[in-house]
Amino acid sequence: MEVDKGKGEAEETRKVAEADRDTVTLKSSDGKLFEVSKEAAARLSTVLAGMIAGGSIDDNGTDLKQIGSEALENVVDYCNKHANSIPSAALISSSISFNTAPFKEPEEWERKFVDRLSHDALFDLVEAANFLGMERLLDVTCHKISEMMKGKSPDQIREVFNIKNDYTKEELEEIRQELAWAFYDD
Amino acid sequence: MPPPELTDDAITEILLRLPPGEPENLMRASLVCKPWLRILTDPGFRRRYSAFHRTPPVLGLLHACQVIGGGPPPSFNPTTAAPFTPYPYYRRPLDCHHGRVLLHANDDGWYFVVWDPVTGDRQRVPEAGINWLIYSAAVFCAVSGCDHIDCHGGPFRVVFITTEDYTDAVKATVYSSETGAWSTPVTLGTDCEAFTQHVQHAINNGGAIGTFYTPYVQPRRGALVGDEMYFTLRWKNAIVKYNWSKNCISLIDPPSHTAYFFTLTEMGDNALGFACIEGSSLHLWSRKVGTEGTAEWMQCRLIELDGRIPGVKSKGGGHVVGSAEGVDVIFVATDVGLFTFELKSGRVTKVDDVQAYFSVLPYMSFYTPGTEGLVLSQLLIISCILHLAYLFVCLGLIRI
Numbered sequence: 001m002e003v004d005k006g007k008g009e010a011e012e013t014r015k016v017a018e019a020d021r022d023t024v025t026l027k028s029s030d031g032k033l034f035e036v037s038k039e040a041a042a043r044l045s046t047v048l049a050g051m052i053a054g055g056s057i058d059d060n061g062t063d064l065k066q067i068g069s070e071a072l073e074n075v076v077d078y079c080n081k082h083a084n085s086i087p088s089a090a091l092i093s094s095s096i097s098f099n100t101a102p103f104k105e106p107e108e109w110e111r112k113f114v115d116r117l118s119h120d121a122l123f124d125l126v127e128a129a130n131f132l133g134m135e136r137l138l139d140v141t142c143h144k145i146s147e148m149m150k151g152k153s154p155d156q157i158r159e160v161f162n163i164k165n166d167y168t169k170e171e172l173e174e175i176r177q178e179l180a181w182a183f184y185d186d
Numbered sequence: 187m188p189p190p191e192l193t194d195d196a197i198t199e200i201l202l203r204l205p206p207g208e209p210e211n212l213m214r215a216s217l218v219c220k221p222w223l224r225i226l227t228d229p230g231f232r233r234r235y236s237a238f239h240r241t242p243p244v245l246g247l248l249h250a251c252q253v254i255g256g257g258p259p260p261s262f263n264p265t266t267a268a269p270f271t272p273y274p275y276y277r278r279p280l281d282c283h284h285g286r287v288l289l290h291a292n293d294d295g296w297y298f299v300v301w302d303p304v305t306g307d308r309q310r311v312p313e314a315g316i317n318w319l320i321y322s323a324a325v326f327c328a329v330s331g332c333d334h335i336d337c338h339g340g341p342f343r344v345v346f347i348t349t350e351d352y353t354d355a356v357k358a359t360v361y362s363s364e365t366g367a368w369s370t371p372v373t374l375g376t377d378c379e380a381f382t383q384h385v386q387h388a389i390n391n392g393g394a395i396g397t398f399y400t401p402y403v404q405p406r407r408g409a410l411v412g413d414e415m416y417f418t419l420r421w422k423n424a425i426v427k428y429n430w431s432k433n434c435i436s437l438i439d440p441p442s443h444t445a446y447f448f449t450l451t452e453m454g455d456n457a458l459g460f461a462c463i464e465g466s467s468l469h470l471w472s473r474k475v476g477t478e479g480t481a482e483w484m485q486c487r488l489i490e491l492d493g494r495i496p497g498v499k500s501k502g503g504g505h506v507v508g509s510a511e512g513v514d515v516i517f518v519a520t521d522v523g524l525f526t527f528e529l530k531s532g533r534v535t536k537v538d539d540v541q542a543y544f545s546v547l548p549y550m551s552f553y554t555p556g557t558e559g560l561v562l563s564q565l566l567i568i569s570c571i572l573h574l575a576y577l578f579v580c581l582g583l584i585r586i
Binding site: 120123124126127130138139142143145146149150151152153154157158161162163164165166167172175176179181182 | 216
């Protein structure tokens with residue numbers, strides 16, 4: 001019983017120490033550690049916010065087994081850049097409007113942030129953002145990919161996404177006739 | 187090295203962000219592979235897609251035009267690549283709301299048609315039984331609590347307002363698709379003090395022949411704000427308020443008595459809007475209703491249009507003939523053509539030639555794969571059956 005009590009106290013002390021820190025340490029699937037501001041992590045990721053609130057953040061590096069080091073580095077980089085950015089007028093909703101659309105165009109720095117990523121890094125970052133519940137990062141990365149799809153034929157889209165065509169020739173022909181309007185510039 | 191394969195979740199997130207104003211991109215995506223087709227035609231995807239984008243895009247424009255002396259035949263001009271089902275032949279368009287179009291038809295007697303241009307669904311609504319002289323009407327979704335982002339096919343209401351022939355009374359009534367009946371018409375009469383003053387003003391200021399004043403309902407698109415429909419009378423831009431849930435009618439003052447042409451609109455936050463061009467400036471007003479029911483007009487935007495929209499000059503020359511609620515777009519007709527003006531960006535686009543408009547009716551709806559319900563849905567069913575068969579084979583339930 002004594003030992004258990006001691007353990008409990010140690011746990012409590014560790015939790016208090018953890019709560020006092022203003023950064024959290026995240027560990028990628030390949031074992032690399034990254035530090036990120038606790039405030040930014042909690043604000044930008046619903047999953048990390050839940051872990052911080054629930055006290056399940058590990059001081060020695062919270063395991064994120066689904067995320068590789070390159071993607072996690074980009075996640076942390078995004079959090080840091082976001083913390084330092086000043087929201088533009090576009091992000092401040094106006095009270096005088098017919099209605100406001102929920103999706104906000106990426107900021108200039110967000111555009112630059114995704115533009116410098118390789119194709120693979122961008123795809124990995126979408127998965128990471130989705131896993132961590134980072135709505136804004138999902139917006140920015142998915143917006144970039146959806147721009148890559150615009151005006152492309154199904155063949156070209158398959159190439160972008162590395163997808164095999166599982167339609168038969170007859171099926172494709174039937175749909176193309178029905179949806180000729182969607183293929184006006186092919 | 188090929189790029190990493192994405193999970194269905196990540197693919198869904200990407201497809202969700204394809205812009206609704208370019209439905210061809212969604213259609214092409216559905217041809218990439220069957221898993222994508224399954225994602226795109228899942229009813230859950232459509233719900234998420236419409237909730238994500240919140241405001242449906244303008245897919246086409248109908249024109250309510252002045253037809254004295256013979257106008258052009260009614261037409262429906264798509265503004266995206268997405269096609270519509272055939273336009274019901276020679277019908278007069280009156281309104282668009284919540285994915286539906288209201289048409290007035292006259293082949294075997296007069297009646298209304300509520301038409302869904304995407305699915306092709308048409309429902310016939312009988313006349314309201316009022317001997318109309320000049321009128322306007324509206325159609326909208328009747329489901330209480332609906333956010334109206336994507337409400338095709340459910341119950342609807344049609345509001346009809348008219349200056350009655352011979353009696354010259356302004357009457358309004360509402361039709362329910364659930365009961366298949368019109369309400370007892372209500373008349374704007376002397377029990378409404380604002381109307382009594384309006385009539386007196388017309389008589390004293392040359393709006394009447396002697397003491398005989400006809401309150402002409404303007405055949406323009408009305409504005410739907412909560413349980414109320416707003417239409418206008420010709421004299422001094424007076425606004426008729428018709429509460430269709432309580433079936434009561436009254437008159438309210440406009441923010442400008444002098445604007446020659448204006449459009450009523452819904453401004454969000456349950457506020458009535460009034461848009462007009464005076465000189466070369468666009469004026470946008472919002473009617474704020476206080477907690478005690480008192481209301482006042484507040485001017486919320488004043489935008490100089492001279493040099494921005496062809497045909498709008500300091501002496502005038504432009505009319506606001508419509509608005510697309512929720513996307514901050516107004517339609518301006520000048521002697522050069524019909525233009526959209528995007529309030530946020532200031533972008534101006536010519537969308538049609540010169541016509542004598544009463545109103546431009548923007549048809550707004552989402553257009554996702556499977557909506558049109560033909561080949562894609564059939565393919566999906568076939569692919570689901572094959573998928574199930576494959577599963578059964580794997581489980582050893584079917585021997586081949």
